[in-house]
Each structure stands twice: as structure tokens, then as C-alpha cells.
Amino acid sequence: MLRRFSLFSLGFFGWLLVSVNASASFSSTLSEGYQTLSNNVAQTWNEPEHYDLYVPAITWHARFAYDKEKTDKYNERPWGAGFGVSRWDEKGNWHGLYLMAFKDSFNKWEPIGGYGWEKTWRPLTDQNFHLGLGYTLGVTARDNWDYIPIPVILHWRQ
Template identity: 30%
Template sequence: MWDWATAACQRVDKINREGKSDLLVSGYSWHDRSTYTAEKLEDFQEFAYGGGLGKRISDENNNQEFIYGMIFADSHNQPQLQVGYMHLWYWPIIGELSAGLGVSLQLISRQDVIGGVPFPAPLPIASVRYGKASLIGTFIPRLNGQLNNGNVAYVFGRYEFD
């Protein structure tokens, strides 16, 4: 019954032991203007400064799996911590330029969401990569019909050290 958990832990261990290092630079959180009131948007800061570190492995097709940890300023200028796993499938465009799509699963801790208790968040991801530099983005959907909740695009950069 727990074979999937054992396999997942072994995969994360392999990435940690054999992976190459990455630097993550947090970037920007865009809030859908039709989802939030003008008053709420005035309170937000969308420059999500911060950063983190990661480890990655690549397969024979240059697709990547990586684990990471980040801390950055959330929309309320409070620390957001997250650790996670991402899997990206890349397609070459021209030269060193490629585009990728993938999935992520992370644990996120925010003070405004259940008092900072970490919660899981599976999200889609997209990436544009040139050489060792990538721009990675995700979209956090609105999970309920309430105003001032969700529909946020988040973008960060990644540099592959080795």
C-alpha cells in the first residue's frame, strides 16, 4: 500500500545525493485584477523578493526533476517558506532555447493561511530555459467563489551551477 511513498522518498534521496546545484531567485506575484477589490490590491506588494537553493537531475532528453527550498516575501510582505519537488519536460525551440511544462508538489507555510502550518500544494508549472538560466512560472487558482482569493501567477528564476 505504501509502495508509492517509498518510491517517492527514494527518488528525492537520489536527487539530493546525485543532483547538481541550482540558485533560485524569487521574482513576481501577479494578482488577477478581476479577482481582487481595488482596496485589497492596494495592500499587496507584488515584488516577491527572496530566494532559495535546489538540486536537479536531468534525463537523456534533458528533462529535469528537482527539489528545492525557498523563502520569499508574500503579497503581505510576510515570509513565505516552501519546499518542494518539480518535474519539467522540455522541448527544444532553437539553439539553447527550450520551453517546458511540468508539475510541482510543495509544502507551503504562510502566516495568513492556517496560521503558518505547512500545507501541500500541487500546481502546474511552465518554464523557458536558455542555457543554464530558466524562468519558471505557476498559477495558483481560485479554489472557492470568494472575492480576494487565488488567481495568482508567480514567476521566479533559476540558475544551474554545474
């Protein structure tokens, strides 16, 4: 009986030690990620290299995800405009801050603003050509949700 209790205790305290370490590591990772994000946003705001004009012109609704009756009613020309500031970092990645408004799928105005980051690759000798994958963190508001601010995390590619 004492042996089972000792093995259980040893296992439990080992698990507890690993859990505390994992929790501290996760917390540290979150803290470092937030600090990096904050620094990138601040640097992009304080040291922009470019001033950007955004003109949203095409929205595509995945035909496999919606029935034809719905897609026939959706607006796929989200005319609008926006403005942003951006910079390229020492690794060649893009950072941007933006605000824009456009017509959503129901032809109602939708504002959005946020921070975008894009990892870029330049596979050719022409440095003007690049491929990229990234994300944006921001806030939007929609008519069909009574314009309540909604946080968004979206991916993008270029």
C-alpha cells in the same frame, strides 16, 4: 421471475468484476506513480547535476480574480532567496529539490520546499532554448494560517 433474477445476478456480478478490476488497476497506478516519484526524488538528491540559487522577484495577482482595492494592498515584489539541487534525466526532463523563503502577498515571510518536475521541449536547434510545463509538490506555511504546514501541488511553465 427466475429469468429477471438471473439477468440481475449476471449484471451485478459483471459490474462487480469490472469494479474490482478497475479498483486494482487504480491502486496499481497509484503505487507505480508513488514509486516513480520516490525514485526521482532519491536520484535528484543523491545525484544532483546542478546547484541552484532561487531569487523570487515578481508575483502577479490576476486582476480579473481580485478587486482593485485588494490588489493595491498586495505585495508583488516577493523578495527572498532559496537553494536547490537539480538534474536532467535521459528524456531531457528537469527534476529539482528546493527550499526557499520569500515575502508573500501580505509582505510576511513564507517558506516553501519541495520537488519539481518539468517536461521540456526543444523546438530549435539551439539546445539551450527550451519550453517546459511541469508541477511542484511541496510544503509551505503562511502567517495568515499561523504557520501551519500546508501541502501544495502547483503547476508551472517555462
